[in-house]
Amino acid sequence: xxxxxxxxxxxxxxxxxxxxxxxxxxxxxxxxxxxxxxxxxxxxxxxxxxxxxxxxxxxxxxxxxxxxxxxxxxxxxxxxxxxxxxxxxxxxxxxxxxxxxxxxxxxxxxxxxxxxxxxxxxxxxxxxxxxxxxxxxxxxxxxxxxxxxxxxxxxxxxxxxxxxxxxxxxxxxxxxxxxxxxxxxxxxxxxxxxxxxxxxxxxxxxxxxxxxxxxxxxxxxxxxxxxxxxxxxxxxxxxxxxxxxxxxxxxxxxxxxxxxxxxxxxxxxxxxxxxxxxxxxxxxxxxxxxxxxxxxxxxxxxxxxxxxxxxxxxxxxxxxxxxxxxxxxxxxxxxxxxxxxxxxxxxxxxxxxxxxxxxxxxxxxxxxxxxxxxxxxxxxxx
Numbered sequence: 001x002x003x004x005x006x007x008x009x010x011x012x013x014x015x016x017x018x019x020x021x022x023x024x025x026x027x028x029x030x031x032x033x034x035x036x037x038x039x040x041x042x043x044x045x046x047x048x049x050x051x052x053x054x055x056x057x058x059x060x061x062x063x064x065x066x067x068x069x070x071x072x073x074x075x076x077x078x079x080x081x082x083x084x085x086x087x088x089x090x091x092x093x094x095x096x097x098x099x100x101x102x103x104x105x106x107x108x109x110x111x112x113x114x115x116x117x118x119x120x121x122x123x124x125x126x127x128x129x130x131x132x133x134x135x136x137x138x139x140x141x142x143x144x145x146x147x148x149x150x151x152x153x154x155x156x157x158x159x160x161x162x163x164x165x166x167x168x169x170x171x172x173x174x175x176x177x178x179x180x181x182x183x184x185x186x187x188x189x190x191x192x193x194x195x196x197x198x199x200x201x202x203x204x205x206x207x208x209x210x211x212x213x214x215x216x217x218x219x220x221x222x223x224x225x226x227x228x229x230x231x232x233x234x235x236x237x238x239x240x241x242x243x244x245x246x247x248x249x250x251x252x253x254x255x256x257x258x259x260x261x262x263x264x265x266x267x268x269x270x271x272x273x274x275x276x277x278x279x280x281x282x283x284x285x286x287x288x289x290x291x292x293x294x295x296x297x298x299x300x301x302x303x304x305x306x307x308x309x310x311x312x313x314x315x316x317x318x319x320x321x322x323x324x325x326x327x328x329x330x331x332x333x334x335x336x337x338x339x340x341x342x343x344x345x346x347x348x349x350x351x352x353x354x355x356x357x358x359x360x361x362x363x364x365x366x367x368x369x370x371x372x373x374x375x376x377x378x379x380x381x382x
Contacts, residue, residue, distance in 0.1 A: 017287065018070035018287055018288055019066075019070065019287050019288050019289045019292070020286065020287045020289045021289045021292070021293065022167075022289075023167060023168060023169070023170050023173060023284075024167060024170055024284035024285075024286070025284065025285060025286070025287060025289040025290045025293055026170070026172075026173055026284075026293050027170030027171065027172035027173045027283045027284040027285075028072060028172070028280045028281065028283050028284040028285025028286070028290040029280070029285065029290045029291070029293040029294035029297065030172040030173070030175075030176055030283065030294075031172060031276075031279035031280040031281070031282055031283035031284075031285060031324070031328065032074050032076055032273075032275070032276035032277075032279040032280055033176075033321065033324070034138075034142070034145075034279065034321045034322070034324050034325040034328070035076050035077065035079070035273075035275065035276065035325075036076060036077065037313045037316065037321060039077045039079070039082040039083075039086070040054060040055075040077070040268075040309075040313060041310055041313045041314055042082065042085075042086035043077075043082065043085070043086065043095065043268055044309065044310045045310050046086045046089055047085055047086060047089065047090050047091070047092060047095055048091070048092055049092045049095060049266065049268065050092070050198075050200070050201050050203075050266045050306070051198075051302060051306040051307075051309040051310065052198040052199060052200050052201070052266065052302045052303060052306040053200035053201050053203065053265055053266015053267060053302070054266060054267065054268050054302070055298045055299070055301050055302030055306075055309065056199075056200045056265075056266075056298070056299050056302035056303060057200060057262040057265055057266060057267030057268075058075060058262075058267065058268070058270060058295075058298050059294070059295040059296065059297070059298030059299035059302065060262075060295065060299070061075045061258045061262065061267075061270055061295070062075045062291045062292070062294045062295030062298065063291060063292050063295035063296070063299075064258075065254060065291055066288035066289070066290065066291025066292045066295065067288060067291075067292065069246060069288060070244075070287065070288040071237065071241060071244060071246070071287070071288055072277060072280040072281060072285035072286070072287070072288070072290040072291060073246075073254075073272065073277075073288075073291055074233070074272055074273050074275075074276025074277045074279075074280055075258075075270050075271075075272070075276075075291070075294075076270065076271060076272070076273050076276045077268055077269065077270060077271075078099075078102060078221055078225065078268075078269040078270065078271045079224070080217055080220050080221040080224055081095075081098050081099075081102070081213075081217045081218070081221050081269045082268070082269070084216060084217035084220075085098065085217070088216070090213075092203065092266075093203065093204070093205040093206070093209055094205070094209050094212065094213055095213075095268060095269070096203050096204075096205045096263035096264070096266070096267075097205035097206070097209035097210045097212070097213045097263070098210075098213030098214070098216075098217065098218060098269050099259045099262060099263040099267060099268060099269035099270070100205065100210055100259065100260060100263045101210045101211075101213050101214045101218050102218065102221065102222075102225075102255065102259045102269050102271075103255070103256050103257070103258070103259030103260035103261075103263075104256070104260065105218070105222060105256070106225070106252045106253070106255040106256035106259065107252075107253065107256030107257065107260065108256075109226075109252050109256075110249050110250075110252035110253040110256055113249070115226065115230060115248050115249055115252045116247070116248055116249050118226060118231070118248075119230070119231050119234065119248040121368075121372070122231055122364075122368065123344070123347065123371050124235075124338075124339065124344070125339050125344040125345070125347040125348040125351070125367065125371065126347060126348070126351050126364060126367035126368055126371060127231055127232055127235045128335050128336055128338070128339050128348050129347065129348040129349070129350070129351025129352045129355065129363065129367050130227045130228065130231070130232050130274075130351060130355065130360055130363065130364055130367075131232050131235070131236070131274055131332050131333075131335050131336075132332065132333045132335065132336045132348070132351075132352050133351065133352045133355035133356055133360055133363055134228060134232070134274055134275050134329075134332055134360065135275075135278075135328075135329040135330065135331070135332030135333035136329065136333065136352070136356060137329070137356070138275055138325045138326070138328055138329030138332065139325070139326050139329030139330055139333075140329075141322070141325055141329075142321075142322040142323065142324070142325035142326030142327075142328075142329060143322065143326060144322065145318040145319060145321055145322025145323075145325065146319050146322040146323055146326065147322075148317075148318050148319050148322070149317060149318075149319035150319075152182075152317055152319040152320065153319040153320075153322055153323050154323075156175055156178075156319065156320045156322075156323030156324070157323045157326070157327065159171055159174055159175060159178075160172075160175070160283075160323065160324070160327055164282070164283065164284070170283065170284050171283060172283040172284070172324070175320050175323075175324065178320065179316045179317050179320045179321075180316070182317055183315040183316055183317065188311075188314075188315035189311070189312070189315055191308070191311045192305075192308045192311055192312065193307050193308050195304040195305060196304065196305075196306070196307060197303060197304065198302070198303060198304075198306040198307070199303065200265040200266045200267075200302070201265070201266050202264065202265065203263065203264055203265065203266050204264070205263070220361070221269075223360075223361030223364065223365075224359065224360055224361050225255070225271050226364075227360050227361065227364045228273055228274055228275070228360060229251065229255065229271040229272040229273050229274075230248050230251045230252055230272070231248060232274035233251060233272045233273060233274045233277055234246060234247065234248045234251055235274075236274050236277050236278065236335075237277070239335065240277075240281055251272055254272065255270070255271050255272065258270055274332065275328065275329075275332065278328050278331050278332045279324070279325075279328040282327065282328050282331050283324070336348065343374065346370075347367050347370055347371045348367070350363075350366055350367055350370055351363045351364065351366065351367030354366040354367070
């Protein structure tokens with residue numbers, strides 16, 4: 001993917017295009033909350049991570065990437081690590097060590113150029129298969145959340161369809177306000193404490209924990225991150241902003257640098273993600289202002305509401321989050337339409353089915369194997 005592009009832009013207009021701070025961008029900043037809420041709750045409640053460090057570090061990462069790239073650039077938890085850490089009740093130091101391990105890994109892959117090689121040999125049919133599989137997974141998870149309150153879920157979908165393009169009352173903002181209102185009406189916010197002041201802690205971990213975290217979940221996280229957070233995200237950026245590509249190497253460097261720094265201040269392992277980008281874009285994100293807005297929100301929550309953040313997240317109606325995830329998932333599956341009929345379509349379908357039956361890393365490997373197997377000369381000619 002060529003990261004260089006030439007386009008003459010008016011310096012005066014560039015700031016307006018690159019950074020907008022309005023209701024649409026605010027709505028877009030909430031487009032990937034569906035993956036953040038459940039995993040953040042697990043990290044805080046089950047693993048005992050400090051909420052201030054978790055949110056403030058994520059907020060700073062959001063602001064930095066928004067300013068650097070002047071585009072919506074999703075920052076979200078690494079899902080395999082999060083699920084394993086929560087399921088096995090990791091200690092906070094082991095979580096921090098896992099983030100550092102991922103930082104070293106992605107800095108190495110960017111420095112050696114291996115991530116760019118992987119992107120070059122990955123066909124569009126496999127990329128679209130990964131995106132479609134992710135879309136189906138998000139939609140299914142969304143339906144599960146909607147099933148906790150069908151009426152509210154259906155109402156939320158209707159609100160999105162009616163107000164998604166509204167400049168003054170965007171759907172995501174309306175849904176967030178509705179969720180807070182319903183939580184307060186049910187008395188679920190009674191445990192909220194008055195605002196305080198909490199700075200991120202200084203956190204340390206051992207070399208042994210770095211290795212242990214890699215063995216327990218890091219090896220499984222790498223192929224998922226390569227497919228979803230690097231290759232699929234870079235492809236989606238080109239689909240949304242054809243004149244402003246971000247290379248796979250840069251995405252890898254982003255994840256390497258931020259995961260080498262943030263764990264020392266209570267940050268969780270972070271990555272990019274095609275699902276998060278699709279969610280931001282679907283709900284209105286168009287500029288780097290989205291990341292800045294989201295980052296400011298997370299920093300405020302982390303510094304002033306650290307003692308209450310778990311209560312806030314748990315009190316929010318999951319049916320609303322589920323409705324947002326369902327629609328974002330559907331949006332991701334629409335990219336299947338640009339795959340050519342024939343062999344490429346079969347590769348994409350195989351990638352989707354294997355991904356859903358196992359996981360995206362295995363689906364990626366299956367699609368790559370079938371695609372390149374056909375290109376071996378002696379098999380195609382003999």
